[in-house]
Amino acid sequence: MSVVYNKVALIGLGLIASSMFWAMQRGGVAGTVSGYARSQASRDTARRIGLCDEVCESPQEAVQDADLIVLATPVGAMGAVMQAIAPHLKPGTTVIDVGSVKQTVISEVAPHIPDGVHFVPCHPMAGTEHSGPEAGFATLFDNRWCLIVPNKGTSEEPVQRQVTYWQALGAMTEIMEADHHDMVCAVVSHIPHLIAYTMVGVADDLRRVSDQEVIKFSAAGFRDFTRIAASDPTMWRDVFLTNKDATIEILGRFTEELMALQRAIRTGDGEQLHAYFTRTRAIRRSILEAGQDTDKPDFGRAEVK
Amino acid sequence: MSVVYNKVALIGLGLIASSMFWAMQRGGVAGTVSGYARSQASRDTARRIGLCDEVCESPQEAVQDADLIVLATPVGAMGAVMQAIAPHLKPGTTVIDVGSVKQTVISEVAPHIPDGVHFVPCHPMAGTEHSGPEAGFATLFDNRWCLIVPNKGTSEEPVQRQVTYWQALGAMTEIMEADHHDMVCAVVSHIPHLIAYTMVGVADDLRRVSDQEVIKFSAAGFRDFTRIAASDPTMWRDVFLTNKDATIEILGRFTEELMALQRAIRTGDGEQLHAYFTRTRAIRRSILEAGQDTDKPDFGRAEVK
Numbered sequence: 001m002s003v004v005y006n007k008v009a010l011i012g013l014g015l016i017a018s019s020m021f022w023a024m025q026r027g028g029v030a031g032t033v034s035g036y037a038r039s040q041a042s043r044d045t046a047r048r049i050g051l052c053d054e055v056c057e058s059p060q061e062a063v064q065d066a067d068l069i070v071l072a073t074p075v076g077a078m079g080a081v082m083q084a085i086a087p088h089l090k091p092g093t094t095v096i097d098v099g100s101v102k103q104t105v106i107s108e109v110a111p112h113i114p115d116g117v118h119f120v121p122c123h124p125m126a127g128t129e130h131s132g133p134e135a136g137f138a139t140l141f142d143n144r145w146c147l148i149v150p151n152k153g154t155s156e157e158p159v160q161r162q163v164t165y166w167q168a169l170g171a172m173t174e175i176m177e178a179d180h181h182d183m184v185c186a187v188v189s190h191i192p193h194l195i196a197y198t199m200v201g202v203a204d205d206l207r208r209v210s211d212q213e214v215i216k217f218s219a220a221g222f223r224d225f226t227r228i229a230a231s232d233p234t235m236w237r238d239v240f241l242t243n244k245d246a247t248i249e250i251l252g253r254f255t256e257e258l259m260a261l262q263r264a265i266r267t268g269d270g271e272q273l274h275a276y277f278t279r280t281r282a283i284r285r286s287i288l289e290a291g292q293d294t295d296k297p298d299f300g301r302a303e304v305k
Numbered sequence: 306m307s308v309v310y311n312k313v314a315l316i317g318l319g320l321i322a323s324s325m326f327w328a329m330q331r332g333g334v335a336g337t338v339s340g341y342a343r344s345q346a347s348r349d350t351a352r353r354i355g356l357c358d359e360v361c362e363s364p365q366e367a368v369q370d371a372d373l374i375v376l377a378t379p380v381g382a383m384g385a386v387m388q389a390i391a392p393h394l395k396p397g398t399t400v401i402d403v404g405s406v407k408q409t410v411i412s413e414v415a416p417h418i419p420d421g422v423h424f425v426p427c428h429p430m431a432g433t434e435h436s437g438p439e440a441g442f443a444t445l446f447d448n449r450w451c452l453i454v455p456n457k458g459t460s461e462e463p464v465q466r467q468v469t470y471w472q473a474l475g476a477m478t479e480i481m482e483a484d485h486h487d488m489v490c491a492v493v494s495h496i497p498h499l500i501a502y503t504m505v506g507v508a509d510d511l512r513r514v515s516d517q518e519v520i521k522f523s524a525a526g527f528r529d530f531t532r533i534a535a536s537d538p539t540m541w542r543d544v545f546l547t548n549k550d551a552t553i554e555i556l557g558r559f560t561e562e563l564m565a566l567q568r569a570i571r572t573g574d575g576e577q578l579h580a581y582f583t584r585t586r587a588i589r590r591s592i593l594e595a596g597q598d599t600d601k602p603d604f605g606r607a608e609v610k
Contacts, residue, residue, distance in 0.1 A: 076575075125525045129589065130600075145522055187507075187514045189525035195500055196529075198563045200585040202492075202555070205562075209492045215591045217450055220430045220494035221533050223598050224501075228526050230589035233582035240570045240578055250507070251567055255560070257510075258503045262556055265545045270381075273545055277538035280505040284434065284535035286520045293528050295435075 004165045005068040005094075006031040011059050011081055012072035013037040013046050014232070015127060016098050018136025020070065021051055023169040026138040036062040037133065038073070045133045060088045068165070071097035071109070075238040079108030091116040094158045098124055100185060100235070102149045102178040104242035110151055118158035123147040123181065124171060125189070129230040142170035143291070149178050186246035190239055191254060194247070196225040197236075309470045310373040310399075311336040316364050316386055317377035318342035318351050319537070321403050321429060323441025325375065326356055328474040331443040341367040342438065343378070350438045365393045373470070376402035376414065380543040384413030396421040399463045403429055405490060405540070407454045407483040409547035415456055423463035428452040428486065429476060430494070434535040447475035448596070454483050491551035495544055496559060499552070501530040502541075 008030040010017040017035070024030045035052030036059045037043050046055045056062040063069050063085045071078050078097055089095070095117060099105045102121050113119045126144040128135065146166040150159045163173045176184070203214045203222060214222065240247055264272040288295045313335040315322040322340070329335045340357030341364045342348050351360045361367040368374050368390045376383045383402055394400070400422060404410045407426050418424045431449040433440065451471040455464045468478045481489070508519045508527060519527065545552055569577040593600045 125522055127525075144524060147522075184514050184518050184522060185525065187511060188519055188522045188527040191507075192504060192526035192530055194566060195504060195563070196526075197582055197585050198559060198566060199497060199500060200588050201581055202496075202559050202562050204584065204588055206492060206555075206558070209489050211588070211591070213489050214493055215588070215595050215597065217430055217452075217489060217493045218592050218595075218597045219449060220432075220490065221497035221501075222493040223592060224529050224533055225497055226585075226589040226592055226598070228529055229582075229585040231582075233579050233586070236582050237575050237578040241573055241575055244570055244573075247570055248567065250511075251563075253511070254503060254507050255563070257507050258500070258556075258560070261499060261503060262553065265549055265552055268546055268549075270542050270546055273542040274538050276506055277502055277534075277536075277541050279509065280502050280531075280534040281538070283505050283509055283516070283520070284531040286516070287523050287528060287531055290520050290523075292520065292523050293531070 002028065003031050004029050004161065004168055005066075007066045008033045008068045008070065009062045009064075009066035010035040010052065010070050010072055011062060011085070012070075012074075013042050013051060013055075013133040014072060014235075015131050015135040015140075016124060017070060017072035018046075018051055018133045019126070019138070019140035020072070020098075020136075020169065022136055022138035023141055027168045027170075029165065029168045030068075034062045034064075034066065042133050049134060051133055051136070059085050063088050065090060067093055069093065069095045071095065071099070074234050075099040075101055075105055075242050078105055079112065082109045082112040086112045086114050089114060089117050092118075094118040094120060094161070096120050096122045096162060098122055100189065100239050101243040102181045106149075106151055106178055118154055119151045120154060120158055120162045121149040121151060121178070122162060122166070123149065123185070124166065126171070127231065129227050131232040131235075139170065141166070144171055146171040146173050147176050147181055148173055149176055149181050182243050183246045183250075186243060186250045190243055190247055191250045193228050193231065193236060194240065194251070195254070196229040199225045200229040307333070308336050309334050309466065309473055310371075312371045313338045313373045313375065314367045314369075314371035315340040315357065315375050315377055316367060316390070317375075317379075318347050318356060318360075318438040319377060319540075320432060320436050320440040320445075322375060322377035323351075323356055323438045324431070324443070324445035325377070325403075325441075325474065327441055327443035328446055332473045332475075334470065334473045335373075339367045339369075339371065347438050354439060356438055356441070364390050368393050370395060372398055374398065374400045376400065376404070379539050380404040380406055380410055380547050383410055384417065387414045387417040391417045391419050394419060394422050397423075399423045399425060399466070401425050401427045401467060403427055405494065405544050406548040407486045411454075411456055411483055423459055424456045425459060425464055425467045426454045426456060426483070427467060427471070428454065428490070429471070430490075431476070432536065434532045436537040436540075444475065446471070449476050451476040451478050452481050452486055453478055454481055454486050487548050487551045488555075491548060491555045495548055495552055496555045498533050498536065498541060499545065499556070500559070501534040504530045505534040
């Protein structure tokens with residue numbers, strides 16, 4: 001492996017940034033890595049576990065002389081962070097963000113990018129239900145996708161270097177337009193999360209079935225929803241507030257289909273239900289064939305006690 | 306381990322029945338096991354893989370001299386099967402079913418139970434996304450719940466023997482009333498399945514995002530839904546047609562909550578979203594503490610290529 005950027009600055013030290021650090025270490029991808037987190041507790045934790053070569057007390061200090069700056073804060077904070085660090089960037093440097101939505105981030109970050117600095121929005125599609133500086137691990141991006149959404153007018157070289165960078169972290173890369181990105185993510189990620197949150201909320205709120213029963217008997221299906229419904233609340237609040245249009249569009253489609261199935265149940269239309277449930281099996285098969293999941297029973301949870 | 310029933314007859318040879326056979330073998334729980342499946346193909350498969358000591362050509366033949374008869378067909382077929390085998394049961398024998406709903410099964414099966422035969426409805430809450438006689442494995446019930454829903458007027462001894470039997474197969478048992486059972490299962494299992502089917506159906510049906518993209522990027526959350534949306538269509542059709550009231554009630558609550566969240570997104574109410582998403586984390590934690598899931602990142606899928 002060889003160094004892709006001489007100095008990398010991580011702004012925000014959550015699951016994604018901390019995993020990037022360990023993956024950079026594993027691959028020898030960066031000369032040195034500086035880091036900054038807004039909370040003192042996170043900075044202390046980072047120092048204690050050896051996250052980053054240097055943990056700084058301000059974002060301005062962290063970005064000093066950096067060749068790559070990674071905005072890894074919640075999406076809602078990125079515009080303000082960019083504004084704060086803008087005067088401290090060296091010419092020719094590259095700024096990326098790792099947010100889950102792209103149109104809003106671009107409209108909030110791009111205006112603050114100084115002349116001669118490259119902005120390459122990125123979205124590493126990897127995560128777990130854990131968050132914070134201790135949640136990261138070097139293999140998080142292995143065989144996962146990183147979508148790269150070049151800002152209009154960005155030259156070719158910094159984009160190509162981002163491809164090299166993410167591949168060195170273990171990821172596969174794909175270039176995509178911002179509006180299409182936001183729609184794809186609404187379908188494969190944002191709406192599934194919203195639905196999972198809702199289902200868990202309903203179960204928690206029922207009087208006729210106790211929380212204890214829900215927990216005890218969760219392996220019957222409910223459990224699969226709880227992993228994604230345990231994701232970071234701040235991150236997800238920002239996702240929905242910033243990808244509003246695509247979210248509302250797909251949610252409309254979802255509600256429509258759910259109402260059609262509810263009607264089939266109410267009227268006893270077994271044929272419609274059977275046809276619907278058969279169609280969805282094919283998608284599962286394709287996901288297994290594409291190597292995006294394991295077909296072990298229960299995702300290999302079998303050993304769970 | 307010791308024999309709990311001298312002869313057991315399995316009617317239907319899908320995931321649950323085949324797992325019961327292997328678990329009975331592992332624990333030495335039955336003297337002999339006979340089996341019957343409606344399709345010739347399933348009977349041939351069962352013979353080829355050594356499923357059951359004897360595979361019969363009719364349910365009447367299979368139940369001959371059996372001390373325990375297990376109805377393991379789709380729920381919708383159980384009444385007719387019970388009617389067909391009723392004249393062939395020996396006095397004092399026990400009939401159980403392993404269906405996912407209980408009130409409808411009881412109302413359809415109980416009228417055909419002959420005098421002197423015990424009926425103990427059961428619901429082993431275990432499953433995978435695979436179905437058919439080759440899907441079974443001995444450890445399916447280990448540390449999983451089996452809900453036992455004694456029919457009115459059933460004497461104590463056959464119920465207690467079912468407790469012993471399921472524990473010998475590896476399961477934990479709990480006694481529950483039929484109507485409460487159906488409500489609990491609507492929450493922890495039936496509605497999650499319906500929602501997962503709907504989400505996968507929506508994704509499959511969109512023009513603006515291709516199936517290939519959905520499959521490629523499924524690890525971002527969508528994938529967690531596809532496992533349960535790949536479950537057996539016939540079984541699930543019957544579940545919804547036979548647990549209609551509880552399904553429609555919980556679905557109503559779900560839609561109400563989803564609309565409230567949609568409104569919060571539309572009006573930009575970040576506080577409400579954040580509060581909602583925070584509440585659901587606690588449930589996830591309780592499920593991990595109760596040993597009903599693994600907290601490994603990605604359910605331990607990390608090694609998936």
